Amino acid sequence: MKPPVFSTLGCRLNAYETEAMKKLSAQAGIDNAVVVNTCAVTAEAVRKARQEIRRLRRDNPDATLIVTGCAAQTEPETFAAMEEVDRVIGNSEKMRPEVWADMAGPDFIGETEKVQVDDIMSVTETAGHLIDGFGTRSRAYVQIQNGCDHRCTFCIIPFGRGNSRSVPAGIVVDQIKRLVERGFNEVVLTGVDLTSWGADLPGAPRLGDMVMRILKMVPELPRLRISSIDSIEADEMLMQAIATEPRLMPHLHLSLQAGDNMILKRMKRRHSREDAIRFCEEARRLRPDMTFGADIIVGFPTETEEMFANSLALVEECDLTWLHVFPFSPRKGTPAARMPQLHGGTIRDRAARLRARGQAQVARHLAQQVGQRHRILLENPRMGRTEQFTEVRFLSDQPEGQIVEAEIRGYADEQLTA
Secondary structure (H helix, E strand, O other), X not given: OOOOEEEEOOOHHHHHHHHHHHHXXXXXXXXXXXXXXXXXXXXXXXXXXXXXXXXXXXHOOOOEEEEXXXXXXXXXXHHXXXXXXXXXXXXXXXXXXXXXXXXXXXXXXXXXXXEEOOOHXXXXXXXXXXXXXXXXXXXXXXXXXXXXXXXXOOOOHHHHHOOOEEOOHHHHHHHHHHHHHOOOOEEEEEOOOHHHOOOOOOOOOOHHHHHHHHHHHOOOOOEEEEOOEOHHHOOHHHHHHHHHOOOEOOEEEEEEEOOOHHHHHHOOOOOOHHHHHHHHHHHHXXXXXXXXXXXXXXXXXXOOHHHHHHHHHHHHHOOOOEEEEEEOOOOOOOHXXXXXXXXXXXXXXXXXXXXXXXXXXXXXXXXXXXXXXXXXXXXXXXXXXXXXXXXXXXXXXXXXOOEEEEEOOEEEOOEEEO
């Protein structure tokens, strides 16, 4: 029996779900298959998915090739039309044991429809219970939420992921307890729209309630980290956790998207630039060692040079360190795709300028760490990360998976050295 080959494109949640699919396919006895878990966040992501499918077909000419993920959910006809593809399954279907059981038979291609993609908006539950996290030997990721109820004008993801669904707190806590028992020293909470967690659960708890419950119920967990959040939805309990809980890591990745109020309005975002600045100032007041990452889109339709300058300025006004810069590309089916588009050269130029500003912020952050002592979680014998998620390179082997305290001696290539 030849085990399936999996290829994952896109976000951390996709990687999490690939781990679940590995388990489901093994239980079903899937043999000689290739599974491509696609991303739909940009047109470029879909192009890369098609490229990856063609490459994998060349490398595995006799295998059954299955395509799933967000791009398969939003445009199944694109992948069904590819001669390399045998089966297209949706984001909900890929988490169902019966779907994998159906595909385990020797004649499933001829017996069932090539495309099995249902209405993702009808899905009301997550599949967060399927695996106990994944990651390196030191850090595990736990899905607590999926989907999104918001409709930003540039974003196709709600149509790939469906509406927001939350994993009940008790299930999450039990998962984290098992992960700690297995030796993980850090857990990262992950989802599509984390700050919407709980809205669909009894009593409508908030993300801060979940964070506080984890820290209380799993006292032996050394480090809890939150992935990307929407700062305008940060609740009072979350801010209290930032202020009082040293085991909650001082690093937040913010979904800011732009620094100009008119562009934010046209994106249908729910915060202003002033909201973003106020949040960062308050979080840093509560936790002086807090560092921020952020997603920023450049070249959104109608963005003028003055509007872009506001995004550039936001980097310093919020004191952002880790930037994820996204050159705008229109996604078919979104309102932004119908707006007046900018020239590609203008977009590329602005992306380069914003990335340069981000690199300057990283250099500034690294220089500030020299001479300080940090608690560093080792991802491998020579590399770990501080509580602020900064990479640290060691000159000698350290105990992998453990937290060590060390003095920072210098920095190079966006890494600290210790």
